Amino acid sequence: MNIHFGIWPLKERIEEYDRVILCGPIWMGRLIPPLRSFIKKYTQKINELVFVTCCGSTYEKKDEKFGHGLVFREVKKMVNGKCILCKAIPIVLVLPDDKKEDTDTFMKTHLNNENFKGEIEVQFDNFLKTLMINNK
Numbered sequence: 001m002n003i004h005f006g007i008w009p010l011k012e013r014i015e016e017y018d019r020v021i022l023c024g025p026i027w028m029g030r031l032i033p034p035l036r037s038f039i040k041k042y043t044q045k046i047n048e049l050v051f052v053t054c055c056g057s058t059y060e061k062k063d064e065k066f067g068h069g070l071v072f073r074e075v076k077k078m079v080n081g082k083c084i085l086c087k088a089i090p091i092v093l094v095l096p097d098d099k100k101e102d103t104d105t106f107m108k109t110h111l112n113n114e115n116f117k118g119e120i121e122v123q124f125d126n127f128l129k130t131l132m133i134n135n136k
Helices: 033-045 068-078 103-108 119-134
Strands: 020-023 049-055 083-090
Touching: 020 033, 033 068, 049 068, 068 083, 083 119
Parallel strands: 020 049, 049 083
Antiparallel strands: none
C-alpha cells in the first residue's frame, strides 16, 4: 500500500555511528511501514545497516510470496549497498515439530522467556557472534 507513517525523530545523530541495527517484524512478506519510513528518512545518514527480523517465513520458504528473502532484497536495494547483513530468525523455531505447519498455533505464538530456547536461541547467539566478528 506504500503508506508512510511518521516516525519519531532520533535523539542521537545517526551519522556518528558506524553501524545501525534495525530490528522489526515482517508482516505477510512485507516490510512494515515504520521500518520503511525509517530507512527512507535516514538512508543518506546511515554508514552501515544490519537488518534483523523475527518472522513467519522459514529459511526453506524465504523466497516465496510471504518470505523474508523478498524483504531482504528490498531493504538492500533501498539502502544502496549499505546493508552488510540481513538475518531472519523464524518464529517456527520455538514450535514443536508437530505444530510447525499449524497456522493457528503459529499465529498465536509470541516469543517470551519461556519459549526462547533451543534452536531459536542458537540462531540468535550465532547472529550476535556474527555481529561481533563483523565489528572487528
